[in-house]
Structure formats: structure tokens, C-alpha cells
Amino acid sequence: MSRFEKVNSKVVKVQLGAPVVARRGSMLAYSGQIGFTPHGVPGGMGGGMGGFGGLAGGLMQRAAGEHVSMMEAHGQGEVHYGFRGAHITLLDVAPGQQLQVEAERLLAHDSSLQTSTVFLGSGGIRQAISGAVTGQGLFTTQLSGSGSVAILSHGGTIALPVTPQSQVAVDPQAYVAALGQLSVEVAAKVGWRDAVGKGSGEAIQLKVTGQGTVYVQASERKL
């Protein structure tokens, strides 16, 4: 496994042990003997929807808007990663945990982690529509296995613990990632007030339940 270390709030240094997958164009500098190759489209639809691998999975990801070109660094040496001055949070995924994150917020991760695209919530057509309305998308990327992940946010992340006793609701635009055994659902309380533009502006939320941590940013800016 590779060692991830933050150099400052916006740059992460990776000591390559095993190959590391990172967002295309995010490599800042490297020293040593390192090669970069385009990363094959990872394993298709997960989350109990059956395994479409390879090309079909790639097409699904594209259709889901969860496709960001990734590339793999392999060899010996140190690589620095950063992306357009976005703040970086380092997370460790332990076996049995899942990390759900928008594909465009994923900066780099150990290649030992499996990635898949999952459907956000399963509450029928009404939720599907509200997901589309929030711009949150209906799909998210899920990483599982064991390894380190670097995620991007605007201005850094705040970690909120989630337990079975206390669920957390977050603003879809502030939501960054969820780590643990969590389910993230789009919860809409759209009433007639929203329809006439007199709503509170907070009608659509993401409801996070289970055991783990949810990460939010103090900003509504997307990457």
C-alpha cells in the first residue's frame, strides 16, 4: 500500500508502494521512476444491481454522470497531487467500510480499493426526480476494501458522526462524502410553497443513516 501524507491543506504527497489511481491532470510533480497510464474503467454497477463489468460498466458510469477520467501511477518514488487549489481531506477506508463520494470529488486512492457506481436511494420515481433537481445526481461512486483516499472540497471538510440513534440530514450541495456503513437517501419535503417559489430553500436534503461519519464542506460550491 502507498503512504499518503498531506504537505499542506491543498497538496498531498504519496510515497508509492502499490499503484495509485488519481484524477487525470491532478499530478503536480514527481520524483523517481514513475509511469502514468490511463486507468481502466472500474467495476461497473455495484450495490446489489448485479455486475456489469468492463465496457458496460463504463457506459453505465457515463450515463450516470459519474465518469471522471482517472489515471494510474506505478513505479518507485514520490508523487504530489492537487487539484485547482481545492482543499484535501485524507481518509482511511477499513475493511467492512464503504466510502461514498461524488466521482468529481475523488482525487486519489490506493488501487487496492474497489470502485463501483451505486444508485443513490431506492425510493422510487419521486426521489429520482428530486435527486435530479438538486443536481446531486442519482448515482455516486462507492469505494470498498482497505486503503487510503484523498477527497476534494472547497474550504475543507467537517466530520459529523452518524450513529443508529442519531441520523444526520445534510444540504446536498454541502455534502462531500460518507464513510462507514451508511445509507444516503435523498429526502424531499416539497410542498406547494416550493412550487410557487416561497419555500425555505432547504426542502431537499440528504438523509444519512447507519453507523459512520459524514463529511460536509462549509460551502455550496461544486468542483
Next chain:
Amino acid sequence: MAPTILNPSTLPSDDNVNPYAFCIELRQPWFLRKGAMIAYYGQASFEGLAQTSLSAMVAARFSSPLYAQQWVVAQGVGKVVIGDRGYDINSYDLDAGNLTIRAANLLGFETGLELKQSIVPGFLTLVGTGKFLASSNGPVIFAEPPMRVDPEALLGWADCPSPSHHYDTGWMQGFLGSMAHAVLGVQSGEERQFDFTGAGTILFQSTEVPRPDPAYLAQLESQVTGLGVPGLQRLQTVIGQRLAAEQQH
């Protein structure tokens, strides 16, 4: 927490006010990038390079016609606060040295330094002794060669020879293969870097949304002359491809 209120005597002298603002104690003339000054105390004047009374000094110290439009000379006595888009501002002291820096990130320099255009487009070289100010997106990272740096992340370099282009081995194989079979391989997005060797220091930062640099554009435009119709048509296709790639991101 109540904000600290600063006045001419409590403003720092040639030091950072906070990570994003720097206060120059003006005693001798400074070259400043247009728009870098955010406030000043005292009797300071800011004049375009063509209008200033110090034209002999400017001609000797500012050896870059391309950037002359974007710079002013500040002179007088007072305190000048410098800021740039909320970026971190760093001051550097050169002692009979040389340092090359991305033109878009250079904010000001003392007249003890001499400005020259680097061979690498979009970069400026400072030679001599004195202080200069540069902005960066997040703290600057210093590293030593041998190292390869993404062109967009490169902030500058000191004391080491100018970089060369490095192309990823896999990409070169694909390129040579495509020359043989006319099949283009998939690109990793990281096929081209600046390769630094020798002794010195490299400065880099997190990539930023590139700021349009009119001088860089002018420099490229001036090199287009004499290409003829086939050359220009080729450039058009290359630019078309780049545009498509940029819009994909």
C-alpha cells in the same frame, strides 16, 4: 474576536500582515503589477512605465517589452499593502542570485533586481539582489531536483538550469506506434512534464484555474507569423482539439 486595527505605525514593515496581504515600507522605488496594490498610507505615486520620470532606471531594470503594459512604478514614502485574489503571498530575498517565476504570480520587486523574460514562455527571471513578492494558491512547496513537475503546477525555480520537456515513456511508445500504424493511443493526461536536473530549488503549488496572461498570448501570436496557410490550418486543428479537451473538463 475583535479585528486588529492597523495604522501607519503598527502596520508591519516589509512583512506579511496576514498570509494573504503584505505591507511594503516604501523608501525606494518598487515595480508593482497593476492591480496588486489594495491600500496605501503616505505620499506614494503609481506611474505607468512609459509615464514615469525614472525612465532610465526602468529601461535598465525592466527588460521585458511584453509585460511593460501590466506594470507600474511605485515611489515616494509610505506603506503599501499588496494582495492578489486571496492567494497566499510570499516574499523572497535574492542575494546576487537568480530566480524564474510564473509571470501571473509575480506581484512586485525592488529595483535592485533586474527583470528579464525567461526562455520558457509565461515565465520571468529576476537577477540581482533584493526583495520580491509572489502569490501562490496555498503555501508554496519547495523541492529539489531531480524532479518532474506539471507545467500548470510549476511556480518557478532558482539556481537550477532551465527545464526540458519530458514525455512519459508509455506515451512516447504510443506516439511512435501511432507514427507507424496511424492509431492514436489513449492518453493519461500526465504525458508531458517539465524535467528539472542539476542543483537548485523548484517551487510549485496546487494547480490553479489558469489566469489568462495577455503577454503570453501576445508572445504566442507573434510566433505564428510566417507559418503560411498549411501551418495555420494545422494550428487550427490543434487548437480545435485542445478546445474540445478543455471543454470536457
